[in-house]
Amino acid sequence: MNDERQISDAEFLAARGGRVRHYLSLYAALWRNSVIRELGFKVNFLMWIVVEALWFALQLTFIGVLYLHTDHIGTWTKWQVVALMGTSHLIQQLFTALFLTNLTALSEHIRTGKLDFMLLLPVNTRFLISFRQVDLGGFVNAASALCVIGYALHRLGHTPGIAQFAGFAVLVVVGILIHYSLMLMLSATSFWTVRAQGIVWGYYNLFNIARLPDEAFRGPFKAVFTYALPMLLVSNVPVKLLVDKLGSPLEILLLVTLAVLICVASEIVWRTALKRYTSASS
Amino acid sequence: MEKYWHVLNIGLQNTLVYRLNFLFRATFGLIPLTATIFVWRTIYAGKTDGRVGSYELAQMVSYYLVVTIVDALTAVTEDDWQIAADIKDGNISQFLLKPMDYLTYRLCLFGAGRLVYAVVALVPTVAFLWLLRADFVLPPDAATAGWFIVSVGLTALLQFLMSFTLALLAFWVLEVATFIFIAFAFEYLAGGHLFPLDILPPAVAALLDYTPFPYLTYFPVSIWLGRVPADALPHGVLVQLLWVVAAYALARLVWSRGIRKYSAVGG
Incomplete structure (x- = not known):
């Protein structure tokens, strides 16, 4: 027995x-x-890496110019903000590499009825629509972000411990998960409306907020982008952990809790949306 | 001339379809703008003299608000992609046969698009300005406002002509998207989108003065804020006009070269 x-x-x-x-x-x-x-498309592949690198450099220039005129934003010093920019870029590029193309394509799959074929395949459909394509350039750009973070830590004269590095890595993954789940939910709105692609790109634009120090924000703006769309947490919290800036460990707890909630919500939304699917063509 | 009125009219009707899209874009665009303003407020809160470069807080906030206004009126959004696609797909063949000039045709569509966008964006933008009215600076007098309008018109032409020329690269290369993004990055920085150019180190700012970039955004915004001295105004607008003429000449040149290369793929 x-x-x-x-x-x-x-x-x-x-x-x-x-x-x-x-x-x-x-x-x-x-x-x-x-x-x-x-x-x-080798040349095109390299050109896109150049484009991303250029825009990253642009953001760093912005910080460089700001710090010509001040030596702190709230309590954030120049190289702390550079580390923040690097981390935000790291998360964004890893997200782009793994998920962006796939999630923005969902509304097209629905509009054209291509989703039918995916539903018929003997694979979990969410797996398929999330992982179908990998954008390799994103990994190259993520590597440049790592270099910038490393250089910023060097300029800060700060060597984080192993635990800090490990925690940082875990929180970066948590950040990617949050973006992924939120964006999946937004793409899933294309089961109801054909305009979803605009919403998805709108969300992608919000990534720009994530690279700014959380201390700058106040009021309802801060509340929305902390608790509802946690842009002000995803890259701020890992960097704070890395450079010993964390107010309290509660910030990590908040980030992880929100990530779990958002992941669960995305699965619920996904299942509800699939039930509504009634193919587009024929 | 009359035929171009028809183009304008068709352009208006075509873009009106996208009014909801425009509304989304204009509203979403206010979020990063708010974020930038928050960051500047925090920087000013930490300054004892209340100045960054020669800007007080209200001037700095207004700088970004006026950039948003100029952008709504002059930014090229879809036109460059469409022009590149027209060339790639062979659609311009029909313009070579019709008694219609492609550049003028495109300019009409661009104008129509901007008109619709500006009207749609008016609602969220004015609401936003109202919220920030305490820090919103108006042009010091009517003459300055007039110069601003002239300069914005020239900015629109310059923006259009530069994008047009860039999109014509599609005659030579298959994929122009990366070129457009690279140029856009330069314009974003050197045009004064990201920050006012005169908070840069003076040597860099002086160097930029010899390029057309400041005339794409920074110059009209500076006029609005009353930062261009009255006696320097006509000279500045004249320089801007010269850049427009130069850009027009370049666009015509590239067009005629491109047409010679053009092989009407699939057309």
Whole structure:
């Protein structure tokens, strides 16, 4: 009896392991696909990296010019803000690499009825619409963001401990998860309206707020972008952890709690939206 | 001349379809603007003399507000993509046959688009200005306001002609998007979108003065804020006009070269 149960447990684990392995191999295939696609347009691929690098440099110039005229924004010093810009860029670029193209494409899939074919495939549909394409340039840009963060830490003369680095990495992942879940919810509105693409791009523009120090903001603006759309948390909290600026560990708790809530909400919205789907064509 | 009135009319009707889109864009655009203003307020709160460069807080806040106004009236949004697509898809073939000039045709559509956008953006923008009225500076006198209007008109022409020329790159390369974004980045910084150019180190600001970029945004905004001395105004507007003429000549030159290269793919 006892033996039997152990066996079934083991079987269950093996089956689940098999599923995870299955999805990992699927994802590997999607990656290969993306690499091949990018290799077809090498010059264009490099040009886009130049564009992103240029815009990043532009933001850093802005900070450089601001700090010609002041030595602090709230309590944030120049190199702390540079680290913040770097982190914001890191999160944004990783998000772009993994998810952006996929999520903005959802409304097209719905409009054209392409989603039908995805629903028919023997794969979790949310997995497919989230991971179909990888934008490799994003990883290159993320690497440049890491360099900027490293240089900023050097200028701050600050060497974070291992725990800080690990916590930073985890919070960056949490940040990407928040963006991903929020954007999935917004793209899912295309099940109701065809205008969703505009909303999604509107949200993407809000990333720009994330690179600014939270202390600058007050009132309802701060409340909305902290608790509803936590732009002012996603990159501020990891940087504060990294440079010993955290007011209290509660900030981390808030960020993680919000991430969990938003993830759960996105799954609910996704399922509700799918139920509404009634194909577009024919 | 009359045919271009028809183009303008069609342009108006076509862009009116996007009025809701425009409203979204204008409203969403206010969020990053608010964020920038918050950051400047925080910087000013930490300053003892209440000045950054030669700007007081109200002037700095107004700078960004007037940039938003000038932008609504003059920024090129879709036109460059459409022109590039027209060339790539072979659509311009029909203009080579019709007694219609493509540049003028495009200018009419651009004007119509801006007109609709400005009217739609009026509501959220005015509401926003009302909220910030305590820090919103108006032009010092009617003459300055007049010069501002002239300068904004020239800015619109300059913006259009530069985007037009850039989009004509589609005659030579398949994918112009990256070029447009790179140029836009330069314009964003050197045109004074990101911050007023005279808070830059003087040597850099002086260098920028020899480029057309300041005339894309910074110059008309400075006129509004009364920062251009009255005796320097005609000279400044004249320089702006010369840049417009130069941009027009360049656009014509690139167009005629491009047409020679053009092979009407799929057209």
